[in-house]
Amino acid sequence: MNALKHSLAGLAAALLLAGCGALPDKPARAALYDFGPGSTPTATAGAAAPRALPMIALAEVDANSRLDGTQLLYRLGYADSNELRPYGQSRWSQPPAQLLRQRLREALSAGHTVLGPEESATIARTEGRLPDTLRVTLEEFSQYFEAPDRSVGLVRVSATLTRSQPGGDKVLAQRSFTARKPAPTQDGPGGVKALAASSDAVVAELVAWVDAPR
Template identity: 90%
Template sequence: MNDALKHALTGLAVALLLAGCGALPDKPARAALYDFGPGSTAPAPAAAASPAPRALPMIALAEVDANSRLDGTQLLYRLGYADANELRPYGQSRWSQPPAQLLRQRLREALSAGHTVLGPEESATIARTAGRLPDTLRVTLEEFSQYFESRERSIGLVRVSATLTRNQPGGDKVLAQRSFMVRKPAPTPDGPGGVKALAAASEVVVAELVAWVDAQ
C-alpha cells in the first residue's frame, strides 16, 4: 500500500469518527424545579398598642390528602379550549415536592402565627400525656393545575376541601366543613407562568383557610 493511499484511508477514518461523534445525542435537559418561593421576606411591622388578642386553641394539622394524579411532582395543565378533562404534564418543569406537601408547609406556617400547630405524632403525644386531643384540621387537595382558557391565556386553579373535627369518646365530631377555590392569572402561557399563578392561588387559599379556622 503506497503512502498516498494510507493517508487517504487515515483521513477517511478520522472523518467518519468525527461524524459519529457529532451524531451523538445531546445530554438530556435537566427539569426545572419549582416551589412556592421563600414566603414573605418583609420585616414584621412594629406592634401597636392594642388589647391582647383572644388566645387561639391548639390545633392538629393532618397530612394534606390528594388523589393519585396530584401525588407526584409533575406540573400539570389542562387545555380548556380543547379537552378540559385531560390532565397533561409539562416535560421539563416539576415541583420540588408534591403540591400537597408544599401546601401543608405553607398552611402550617400561616396557622402558627396564632395557634400552636401539632402534627399527627405530636397530637398523639398530647393525648397520652394530657388525656385530651386538640381539634384536627384535615385538608384535601382536589385540583391543582394550570388551566388554559385559550392558547395565550391561562390561570392557576387551586381547589381544596377542609374539615375541622373534634375528638370525642363516641368518635370524631365535625365542627365545620367548607370548600375553597381560587383562580389566579398566569403572567405567561407556559410552565413558569403556571408556577407563578399556582403559587399565588395557593397563598390565597392558605389565607382563607386560616381565617376560616380562626372564626370557628
C-alpha cells in the same frame, strides 16, 4: 506512502468527528419547582407578639391519585377540560399536597402551635388535651387554559375542622375553597407562578376561616 498514510489518518479523524457530531444530545433534565421561600420576616424592635390561639393539629393533606405524583399538570379548557396533561420538562420538587401542607403549616404557625398527627396523639396521652384537627383534601391543582393565550392556576380544596370528644369526633365546620390566579406566561414556568399564587390565596382563606370565632 507517507502521504497516503497522512491522507488516511485525516480521513479517519474527519469521520470520527462527524460521528461524534451525529451522537444525540443528553436528554434535558426536567426543571424542579416549589412554591418559593415563603415569608421571610425580619425582627422588628417593639413588634407586637403574635396572638396566642389554641393549639391545632394539622393532618396530612389528602389528594386523589391524579395529584399523587410530581408532574405539573394543565387542562385545555377551550378544547377538552376533562383531560389532564403533564408538562414534559417541568416537575414539582414534591407532590403538590405536601407543598400545600408546608405552606399551610407555616401560615397557621403565626398564631397557633401546630401539631402533626403523632404530636397530637402524644399531647392527648400525656396531658389529656385534645386539640382541634384540621383536615384538608386537595381536589384540583392544575394550570387551566381558558384560551391558548390565557391561563390561570386553579386550586381547589375542601377542609374540615373537627373536635375530638369521648363519643367521637365532632365536625365544627366544613367548607370548600377555590382560587384562580392568572399565569404571567402560557407555559410551565408561568403555570408554576400561577399555582403558587393560587395556593397562597387558598391558604390565607383557610387560616382566616380556622381563626374565625365559633
